[in-house]
Amino acid sequence: MTTSTLIPIPIPTPRLPDPDALCELIGVSHDFTSPDGAARRVLENVDIAIRPGEVVALLGPSGSGKSTILRILAGLLRPTSGLVFRHGEPLVGLNPGVAMVFQSFALFPWMTVAENIHIVLDASALTPETVTERVAAAIHAVGLGGFEEAYPRELSGGMKQRVGMARALSLRPEMLFMDEPFSQVDALTAESMRAEVLDIWAEKSRHPSSILLVSHDIREVAFMADRIVVLGAHPGTVRTVVDDRLPRPRDYRSGGVLKLVDQLHDIITGAELPDLPEPEVPGPPPFEPLPETAPLSVVGLLEYLDACGGCEDLFRIAADTHQEFGSLIAAVKAGEMLDLLDTPRRLVITSPEGARFVQASAADRKVLWREHILRLRLFQEAMAMLQERDHVTREEVIALLQEHLPNESADVLFDTLIHWARFGDLFTYDEDEERLTPA
Secondary structure: OOOOOOOOOOOOOOOOOOOOOOEEEEEEEEEEEOOOOOEEEEEEEEEEEEOOOOEEEEEOOOOOOHHHHHHHHOOOOOOOEEEEEEOOEEOOOOOOOEEEEOOOOOOOOOOOHHHHHHHHHOOOOOOHHHHHHHHHHHHHHOOOOOOOOOOHHHOOHHHHHHHHHHHHHOOOOOEEEEEOOOOOOOHHHHHHHHHHHHHHHHOOOOOOOEEEEEEOOHHHHHHHOOEEEEEEOOOEEEEEEEEOOOOOOOOOOOHHHHHHHHHHHHHHHHHHOOOOOOOOOOOOOOOOOOOOOOHHHHHHHHHHHHHOOOEEEHHHHHHHHOOOHHHHHHHHHHHHHOOOEEOOOOEEEEOHHHHHHHHOOHHHHHHHHHHHHOOOHHHHHHHHHHHHOOOEEHHHHHHHHHHHOOOOOHHHHHHHHHHHHHHOOOEEEEOOOOEEEEO
């Protein structure tokens, strides 16, 4: 009789944190729970480190988890799995080295500029004199001198965001986290504020040491960042990290910035709209998630392309229409899914069927839209259910979506399904009764 020797299987251990990093994520994944109780993964195995003296940008489409990463690093959100560190030690609770500037201004309308900044320091152990000094210094740093007694209703959008920045800077943070901070102001104000933020950061004797910026604006991250973390979506993953070694100060029109913008364009386009032929697969079409976009966004895109001769560069469309890039990508994906558009490399081209759609009357457009959405499996299954009885409940459709597309948000998919079906007069939906009926 022979005895066998059990060979232990090595268990992989997570890598050690970077001792020089101000904060870091290692192998972080996160799930959100939908109202129906289903778990939806928004981050998958994300590794990110923020080191001293750098500007890091998170760039990616909607659904890539940019803001979720920001909140986990700030200690506002505990990840489902993975490790979060601050200065090489596990982060417990809020990250004390972080101050945040949000997309919305989040000002108290009944308080003056000075009071809106003063209130964040009230809980500190600082003396009243020190608090007053910090408020004055922060107001001066963001160029709001003379507006100390103004109320938010008296300020422009750019000035309101400056108050938000001053509030964060008054805390003298080690790291400044900025969640699309310039998206609510006009283009010229945004350019000015980006330069001002970099000027403040460049004064090494002061905080913040580092900046983490969430953005969907490729030009913005090329102008501001030292490292650009490009994220994929559904769930959010780190696709690649691009080092930006261009010297400062930078010029949006310089060859180096334009070249980097093109490089980032190609990375995102190649991932979101891959130029690959779809293989012929026998049997019924697969279940595909619907891009979260309204039918009128697709129609507007087709009309824009028609005015351009049926073809235009994707990023010129974004610049001309002032659309958030992720929203434009969703509309392009929808048009491609419906065979109304084609996307060779960075071009968006109207297909013959798309050209026919644009030239059709409003009534005929609805007919054509209905024909095209019925090529998709989700609409085929919904109509098959309606052919068997006089109505289908929302709960039944949600169950179908959860079964075949478990990694997607069933609620968001359902809303998109209803919007697309209504535009094509395919079926109707009663909000009160929560049921679908044939049109």
